[in-house]
Amino acid sequence: MNDQLKQAMDRHFSALVWDDKRSQRVLRQVRGETKVKKKVSFSLVMAMTLILVAGMAVAAVTLSRSPMADAVTQARKALEDKYGLTPAAMGIFYPSETKEEGDAWTITFIGNGMPQALVGNYTVVLKKGADPVASWSFDDAADKALLDSGSLESPAWGVKQIQKGLVDIEAKHEAIDKHIKANPDLFQYENEIPLPIPKDNRETKEGEYFYRGEYWQAGTPGPDDLPQDKAIEIAKAAMVEEFKLSQADMDRAELTDAFFRAATPDRVALWSIHYYVVVDKVELGLGVLLDAKTGEILSIGLTTGGNG
Secondary structure: OOHHHHHHHHHHHOOOOOOHHHHHHHHHHHHOOOOOOOOOOHHHHHHHHHHHHHHHHHHHOOOOEOHHHHHHHHHHHHHHHHHOOOHHHHOOEEEEEEEEEOOEEEEEEEEOOOOHHHHOEEEEEEEOOOOOEEEEOOOOOOOHHHHHHOOOOOOOOOHHHHHHHHHOHHHHHHHHHHHHHHOHHHHOOOOOOOOOOOOOOOOOOOOEEEEOOEEEEEOOOOOOOOOHHHHHHHHHHHHHHHHOOOHHHHHHOEEEEEEEEOOEOOEOOEEEEEEEEEEOOEEEEEEEEEEOOOOOEEEEEEEEOOOO
16 A cells, blocks of 8 residues: 555544644744845845745746536635635535536535534535525524624534634633533534445556545656646645735745545546645644646545544
8 A cells, every 4th residue: 555645645634633743843944034124125125025025926827627626616706705704714524525417506515524413414406597595504593693702612513613622622612511511412423424335356467556436546747748847836726816815925824735536437637736834823834736637627626634
């Protein structure tokens, strides 16, 4: 089994877990950014110019999304508009169901980074020619005033509670413990994302790894595939657009994976690009899956670190 490949796949599809040492290192880097002197130097002007040029380059990338990826993007926007969910808050949810029936998509996001008994799940129905219809399993929360206050004592956690929990990890854990003690039955069965059953029981080959119903084969881009730098350029532009990141955020982000999956008889070649960055004291794990030949975005996701 290829451990490097397994780690790359785990980072793309699972909630990211970052050890304390790494988290503190990144946070120190963020807090320790060099202060700008009052006198603007020529080198600083040039650096700012280069950043602006880089920003223009990212913005100039033409993005193409698969129908499913586009539906998920629209669903995230609908949840932002109705519930005020920020990208960081959305990072604790996983689009577990994406169904297309006729001219309608139904996307369900389940809580995967905080207890589902508290954050619930969100569903968005997208129908051609109609406004998105978004709903939350706690739309009828009994104590709306407590929910709107942002208190972690609320039995339903909306965007205010989630944002607070992402920043104040200790307070989040204390609140969760209290909720579990008060209503243990609610937390007894937390929904998990089911893993696909393998189609066969064959042994994995060298450089191959079976993950979520597919055999992934590491490889080297061919002449008709996107080179790594171009795949990264598309992925970064998608991250900026999807999650409203600034150029400064992307300049600070750390590339954690740029994995190429070779094509097989029944699978296209893919690029899987991952970044890690801390924004407003919240750890973000960003992932984009691209068709390696066309550059089409097949999926784009965000997981917020420190969720455990």
